[in-house]
Amino acid sequence: MKRLKMTRVKNDKTFKSGFKEFISNCKVKNLREATINHYEISYKQIIKYLDENIEISDINKNTFEKFIVNVKEYSNANSQTLHTYSRDLKTIFHFFMDQEYMQRFKIILPKVDKYPIEAYTDEELEKLLKKPNIRKCEFTEYRNYVMTAFFLSTGIRLTSLINIKIKDVSLSQDIVNIMHTKNRKALTIPLNNQIVKIIKEYLNYRQYKDDGDYLFCNIYGKQLTKSSITQALLSYNRSRGVEHTGIHRLRHTFAKKWILAGNSVVSLQRILGHSNLQMTQNYINILVSDLKKDVDNYNILQEFNKSFIKLSNKNKGENYNGKNQVESI
Template sequence: MVRKLKIQRENDKTFKDGFEEFIDSCKARNLRPATINHYQESYKSITRFLDEQMLIKDIKQSTVDNFVRDCKDKLDISSQTLFTYTRDLKTILYYFMRMEYMKEFKIKLPQVDKKAIETYTDAELKILLKKPDLKNCSFVTYRDWTLINFLMSTALRLNSFINIRIRDLDFENEVVYVNTTKNRKPLIVPLNKTIIKILKEYLKVRQYKDENDYLFCNVYGNQLNKKTINGSLIRYNRERGVTTTGIHRYRHSAVKRLVLANMNPVFIQKLLGHSSLLITQNYINILVSDLKQEMKGFDILEQFNNGYIKISRGR
């Protein structure tokens, strides 16, 4: 008996079938492995409330609305996480729409509660940026101090700075070439004179043999991984009595000081590697709201008026 092959019609595709095709498309477009892994992890959360055996042709606006409502009612998640789940679902469904597996409709993303961006205070930075005694500190401590100065100077993301090699430093032109970025677009980041001086001294202590070596390494000279450097900087902070931690906090702190220095938003956009000025502007707006919180209760005129202002009454 000859077994007939079952040919799946396009309008019989399930959400699961379509998602597997979507992932293949992501790989074909050479998206970053981290991005593909993100979608695969998000799929697990999405299919808690959306049946993966549902036919794609049956997905409609009410399907998305019910998904958002169920996530809000049944999961203890932040507005940002809800936004992320819905955004990922939207990306997948828009792929289905382009492939004409389902009818087109607009998907509106839920609002995100804006939270103040956390930064280090001036007092904390004064402690963290104080140079350790080279005669008595370990290489790791000295490396972390150098790294913190580097982060405050460049505002780079973790995945960018751990992939910088010594050859990427250009002291003559006072820049560093950043080849690993979130959007895969290389950056040329300026280096100030202080960080150049710090890096030159650091390279003497590091004692590298090959310019292809990574700039920031572990005690064996190998590339740092995210877990190692996160743990190391947490210890660095706590040993100095700074309880607040976080590598990204240095990025926020650097940008905050650029804002206070009235730097051009276009320059900040290029420094941060944002794809659009709108993203940078939203970032700055949140930082400004953070500044408003810090100014709460502070009256700059009070010291000049002894708490009151005399009003002369004219005739």
């Protein structure tokens, strides 16, 4: 008889077949449909730089590193896109490791270049938050105005706003219950007095059947989609003379204004729905360069500089030795 040896049995699963198992597992774990769609879209990009017929048992650290190099060399992907593809591939590889289809190895994701986040200026906000003439405007313009005000008052994500139902808003308690969140944990956000008044008035024109209807809807009273809101607010901004647009920019503007007002970072964490304070801190760190502009606009040293220190204009600030001369008053 042939004696058994301590040799690992090599499976013949390919990356393609393994990915199908991964998607099935995502469905079993009841991940959101949007999350599953994201992985499927990401897979189509990943296999441009990784052979989908490669046997999973042959995948190793070098495979992952070669994938990163290929994306860098043969695509115009920025650092954030590269990070996203790599993160998704890491998740898939970890699933393979858990199934013991491949040997474990440490996966280090490429870093993302951090750029200052551009928030809306006060001038732009003034244009966006100017209430339209209800007697003359269309429902969509009025709705877009209310949505913009809601985004700026709560800092919520687009997917959260889409899924808010009328019953989730308690105008007597001045709160909104966010049932659809990124981490699936329900979130309750206080509403300021002004947005409460805006919502109260908006509901008079919403023409809903019952409180199970969505708070924000299309002209037929149906739930909005990500693309329809993005396009609607793009048109709304441009009609107001604001060329720069972006749903997430509204969230960043909320965070920036919150910090500039001296409010609590811990409270901001809760409102933004971050699972830990570090996520909020990273969010704020990205805003630092943007906040620098505001600091420069209010430079206390420059404000009092003319009153206490000025350069002598005589001989262009030079004394008889040719050295710069500062005259104190």
